[in-house]
Amino acid sequence: MGPRGPNRQLAALLAESGWSAGELARAVNALGTKYGLRLRYDRTAVAHWLEGSRPRPPVPGLVAQVFGRRLGRPVRVSETGLESSTTAGASAEAVLGTSDPVERLTALCAADADPARRLALNREMFTAVDVRLPAWPPADEPPPGRQPGTAQSGSAHGGPAQGGAAQGESAGADARLADMVTVFAELAAKYGGAHARSALGAYVADDVAQRLTASPGSGTAGPADPAVLTGSACLMHLLGTMAADSGLPNLGYHCYRAALDLAHRADDRNVYAITLRTMAVLALRLDDLPHAQQWSQLALETAASTPSSHVRTYLYAGRALVRACGDERSAALADLLAAERYHDTEPRREAADDPLEPFTRYPTTAFHYQRGETLLSLGDRAQAAAAFQESLAVRPPAHHIALVLTHARLAEILLALGELEAALDQCTRALAHYPYTASRRTTSTLTALRRVLAPYRRHPQARGVRDQLARLTHSRPAGSGSVP
Structure with a gap:
């Protein structure tokens, strides 16, 4: 979008948040990753926004969200000064x-x-x-269109x-x-x-x-x-x-x-x-x-x-x-x-x-x-691993999505516990189900698992697993493109 004059609203939010232009750019890039976007903004891009440039959607929405989380209150896109009435918005x-x-x-x-x-x-x-x-009707009062006893x-x-x-x-x-x-x-x-x-x-x-x-x-x-x-x-x-x-x-x-x-x-x-x-x-x-x-x-x-x-x-x-x-x-x-x-x-x-x-x-x-x-979020790795094993014990063999996610979780836990061989076995099991999946979540999970295996790149079996993870996930990248 072309410049529209100094963006005083964005400048005010920056001042309230205590962020620098570079810190705002990094926060937007990080949140964009969660939405499958590859964003590479820096302080120069934010400087252009402050001068009046407006990035394309969904970036204004991301800016509003990161400010909202920073400030602990809802921030609407209109408050950032980056909102525009585009055809897509209409x-x-x-x-x-x-x-x-x-x-x-x-x-x-x-x-x-x-x-x-x-x-x-x-x-x-x-x-x-x-x-x-919404407000709900009392328990004894049927909603519009519903007869008593339905x-x-x-x-x-x-x-x-x-x-x-x-x-x-x-x-x-x-x-x-x-x-x-x-x-x-x-x-x-x-x-x-x-x-x-x-x-x-x-x-x-x-x-x-x-x-x-x-x-x-x-x-x-x-x-x-x-x-x-x-x-x-x-x-x-x-x-x-x-x-x-x-x-x-x-x-x-x-x-x-x-x-x-x-x-x-x-x-x-x-x-x-x-x-x-x-x-x-x-x-x-x-x-x-x-x-x-x-x-x-x-x-x-x-x-x-x-x-x-x-x-x-x-x-x-x-x-x-x-x-x-x-x-x-x-x-x-x-x-x-x-x-x-x-x-x-x-x-x-x-x-x-x-x-x-x-x-x-x-x-x-x-x-x-x-x-x-x-349990994993609470740091109880051993108990979390036991729960994941219980899930696997009764999981239908054709539920490929859950099997990829569960085996990957177990692999991460076992690596953290220093059990490399057992972790690599879980990686192999996850890889066996991955080709059957059409899921951004499984791709992101295995991409993250490959990064966790990076310290073991000199281990022959670990290197082979990492190479296989790279081959399979490369054809289905976790990101969905970039936004200028």
């Missing part, structure tokens, strides 16, 4: 500006189907102010490392949507978010959107059945998880927001809470601890007063990880203990008991992985 506003969740769902899926619009939308940085927490269903999906859980009455579930949720969730668990995501988006845009605007059984426009709303919320939740795993975290957040709105319209507190919890874990991966803390807490506060033990396990395990990353050791261990207690009290059920079984329970293998992540 296009994004057309998708995200509507308050109607069905219109937003349709627009999101249409944008996702177009590679250029998809990237433009992902450049629109998601902020916490985009989550408008069954409420619940389902949701989380990534292979975080699991999914919800609880509801199967009699109220929409069979077609439940089947599609199951199909796409299984594909994502096996192969990753970049596999079949576009197919899910097309299904939502072509089929689900029409059902959301038709009243039950009439074929005419009217309020959607709560079961259809809940199923649609689950599909948008899943689409958000797949988008984030494809290296499109902002697009993923926008899908999660649509899922929140649909869950609220269905009066499904559990799906709403599960989506907030999943957003909190994504925020952690983007080094956004304040919002991870906020959303993981709100998830527990929003959940239905009598959720299943599976839901409680999922929500407490999520907050345990967030608290561990925030150096709240005692609180994290208390949450982990609560999660374990609920997990152990939930009766084990056969899959045939419920057509939504993959999404009405928190799988044991996912729970143990989450335990491992929490």
Whole structure:
């Protein structure tokens, strides 16, 4: 963008933060890496911004985020003086500006189907102010469009490392949507978010959107059945998880927001809470601890007063990880203990008991992985390794995403414990599953693992593993390009 005169707003934020131009540039570059961007800004670039130049999206959003984290308060893009009304921004506003969740769902899926619009939308940085927490009707008062006595269903999906859980009455579930949720969730668990995501988006845009605007059984426009709303919320939740795993975290957040709105319209507190919890874990991966803390807490506060033990396990395990990353050791261990207690009290059920079984329970293998992540964040390597081994013991052999992540985690722990041979065995196991994956997260994880192995480059077997990691990940780089 061309210069517009001195940027006094940016200068004021710099003064308030106590940063130099170079420190701001480094903070933006570091955050950009979390979003899959290769940014190489320096103090000269910031000097140009101060003179009035405006970088292209998503850089203004990154600047707002790093200032917000530095200052401990929300900072909007408009406060940086870097905001501009570009064509991409106008296009994004057309998708995200509507308050109607069905219109937003349709627009999101249409944008996702177009590679250029998809990237433009992902450049629109998601902020916490985009989550408008609604008021819920009293328990004895049905929401608009719901008749008293209507069954409420619940389902949701989380990534292979975080699991999914919800609880509801199967009699109220929409069979077609439940089947599609199951199909796409299984594909994502096996192969990753970049596999079949576009197919899910097309299904939502072509089929689900029409059902959301038709009243039950009439074929005419009217309020959607709560079961259809809940199923649609689950599909948008899943689409958000797949988008984030494809290296499109902002697009993923926008899908999660649509899922929140649909869950609220269905009066499904559990799906709403599960989506907030999943957003909190994504925020952690983007080094956004304040919002991870906020959303993981709100998830527990929003959940239905009598959720299943599976839901409680999922929500407490999520907050345990967030608290561990925030150096709240005692609180994290208390949450982990609560999660374990609920997990152990939930009766084990056969899959045939419920057509939504993959999404009405928190799988044991996912729970143990989450335990491992929490314990590792607390510095308890031996216990974390034991939890990861427990997860592997019950992990389906075709869940390639989780297997890559778990073996890689074990390799890092074993290296830290000085057990090189055992670590290299875990590396080899991770590499065996990686070719089956289409996931930004697995690529980033193995790229990081290669760096951890750097001190052992003179060890013949370690050198061979590093070379294989380099060959496989080079064709699928962790970054998604640069932004001038």
